[in-house]
Amino acid sequence: MDTGQEKTESTARPTRSALSETMVRQPFSLGFFVTLGGLLAFALGAAIDNLSTILVYIALALFIALGLDPLVVRLSRGALSRTRAIVIVCLGFLTVIGGVLLLIVPTVVGQIAQFIRSAPTLVADFQESSFFGWVQETFGDQAGSLIADAQLFVTDPGNIAAIGGGVLQVGSTVATGISGAVIVIVLGLYFLASLPVMKTSLLRFVPARNRQLVGSISDEITASVGSYLSGMVILALLNACFTFVMHLILGLPFPQLMGVVAFCITLIPLIGPVLFWGIGSLVALFSSPVDALIFALAYVVYMQVEAYVLTPRVMNKTVSVPGSLVVIGALVGGTLLGLLGALVAIPVTAGLLLILKQVIIPRQDAKV
Numbered sequence: 001m002d003t004g005q006e007k008t009e010s011t012a013r014p015t016r017s018a019l020s021e022t023m024v025r026q027p028f029s030l031g032f033f034v035t036l037g038g039l040l041a042f043a044l045g046a047a048i049d050n051l052s053t054i055l056v057y058i059a060l061a062l063f064i065a066l067g068l069d070p071l072v073v074r075l076s077r078g079a080l081s082r083t084r085a086i087v088i089v090c091l092g093f094l095t096v097i098g099g100v101l102l103l104i105v106p107t108v109v110g111q112i113a114q115f116i117r118s119a120p121t122l123v124a125d126f127q128e129s130s131f132f133g134w135v136q137e138t139f140g141d142q143a144g145s146l147i148a149d150a151q152l153f154v155t156d157p158g159n160i161a162a163i164g165g166g167v168l169q170v171g172s173t174v175a176t177g178i179s180g181a182v183i184v185i186v187l188g189l190y191f192l193a194s195l196p197v198m199k200t201s202l203l204r205f206v207p208a209r210n211r212q213l214v215g216s217i218s219d220e221i222t223a224s225v226g227s228y229l230s231g232m233v234i235l236a237l238l239n240a241c242f243t244f245v246m247h248l249i250l251g252l253p254f255p256q257l258m259g260v261v262a263f264c265i266t267l268i269p270l271i272g273p274v275l276f277w278g279i280g281s282l283v284a285l286f287s288s289p290v291d292a293l294i295f296a297l298a299y300v301v302y303m304q305v306e307a308y309v310l311t312p313r314v315m316n317k318t319v320s321v322p323g324s325l326v327v328i329g330a331l332v333g334g335t336l337l338g339l340l341g342a343l344v345a346i347p348v349t350a351g352l353l354l355i356l357k358q359v360i361i362p363r364q365d366a367k368v
Contacts, residue, residue, distance in 0.1 A: 053180075057180060057183055057184050057187065058187065059344065060184045060188070061183075061184050061185075061187035061188035061190075061191055062188070062191055063188075063225075063229055063344070063347075064184065064185070064188030064189075064191070064192070065188050065189075065191035065192040065195055066195075066222055066225045066226040066229060067226055067229035067230050067233065068089050068093060068188075068192050068226075068230075069192060069195055069222065069223075069226045070223065070226040070227055070230055071085075071089050071230070072085045072086055072089050072192065073085075073223075075088060075089065082196075086192060086193050089192070090189050090192070093189075094185075097185070195222075199215070199218060199219075199222070202218075203215055203218070213358075213359075217354065217355065217358055217359070220354060221350075221351045221354055221355075224347070224350055224351075224354070225347040225350070225351065228346065228347050228350065229347070231311075231314040232267055232269065233267070234314050235266065235306065235310060235311065235314055236262075236263045236264075236266045236267045236272075237263060238306070238310065239262050239263065239266040239273065239276070239302075239306070240259040240260065240262045240263035240266070241259070242262075242299075242302050243255075243258050243259050243262040243276075243280060243299075244256065244258070244259035244262075246295055246298055246299070247259070250284070250288075250291045250294060250295060251287075251291070252283075252284050252287050252291060252295065253287055254283075258280060258283065261276070261279065261280075262276050262280070265279070268330060268334070269330055269346050270330060271330050271331075271334075273303050273306065274303075276299075277296065277299050277300070277303065280295060280296075280299060281295060281296040281299070284296075325349055325353075329345035329346055329348070329349040330345050330346065332345060333345025333346075333348075
């Protein structure tokens with residue numbers, strides 16, 4: 001048995017040495033293969049860059065499917081089959097999306113137009129307020145010049161056109177966004193219907209001896225990610241409702257628009273509420289310094305309630321991630337992929353921690 005292995009090694013060594021000698025004696029062939037490998041790597045990178053939008057669509061659709069899957073699983077535990085549960089969840093999801101769009105989009109578009117028209121008036125009222133007088137007395141004429149420059153920039157149509165890239169480009173961007181949203185929703189519903197088949201097919205690539213372990217870990221990761229995404233949507237919706245109600249109580253402008261902005265920004269874990277606290281307080285400052293102070297204090301109280309009361313109840317079924325890793329993951333994901341990266345970073349971090357706890361650490365502990 002050993003003699004056969006030695007013969008195999010002895011026959012392999014001359015082959016490798018002969019190959020290396022051939023490559024050295026023929027530098028043209030070596031340079032050709034090295035250049036070909038570099039070109040293939042460059043072509044692969046260019047293909048991935050060109051497909052980046054499609055990959056983002058696939059990632060968003062997959063996360064929609066994972067976010068709706070816990071609801072499907074909960075409904076299918078009763079008398080309903082998974083097919084009927086998927087149909088009910090899909091119809092409910094599309095109904096909610098359509099209702100929200102019909103209720104919010106016309107109002108938000110109108111309020112955006114109103115905000116653009118009333119921007120000079122808001123700036124003028126802010127300049128006449130006592131708070132601006134105190135700022136001007138404290139910092140001198142610099143505050144007045146900054147406000148004047150900001151007002152001139154906002155009211156200049158050329159600047160607005162330059163920022164938007166022109167009316168045609170803005171319209172093209174809106175049309176692309178709408179078509180992308182439709183693609184993501186349809187693809188997400190398809191992923192939701194075929195999620196068990198996708199898991200089974202992917203497990204076939206794993207060796208048979210490891211399929212049970214990999215299957216249990218993948219089920220736990222997908223369940224955790226789905227619960228996390230559902231929880232983030234619920235928390236963002238509560239945040240948007242709180243912002244809308246506070247704007248109505250205080251009489252602040254653009255309540256629907258600020259509610260939508262709050263929902264989109266607070267989807268980012270930990271960092272999102274802090275960002276919106278600054279944005280919401282700054283927007284309220286143009287209306288009234290007192291109302292802005294009340295809104296800022298009320299939102300700080302709400303953030304504490306959300307952190308210590310709402311989040312533990314909503315996120316009780318997700319994999320716990322240390323706060324430092326949440327911040328680091330959100331920053332890294334946001335830097336690499338923007339808002340999508342910030343949303344994806346926390347579930348990815350949770351999945352990596354789960355693999356670390358159930359696979360890597362037990363293997364290290366088993367080593368003597």
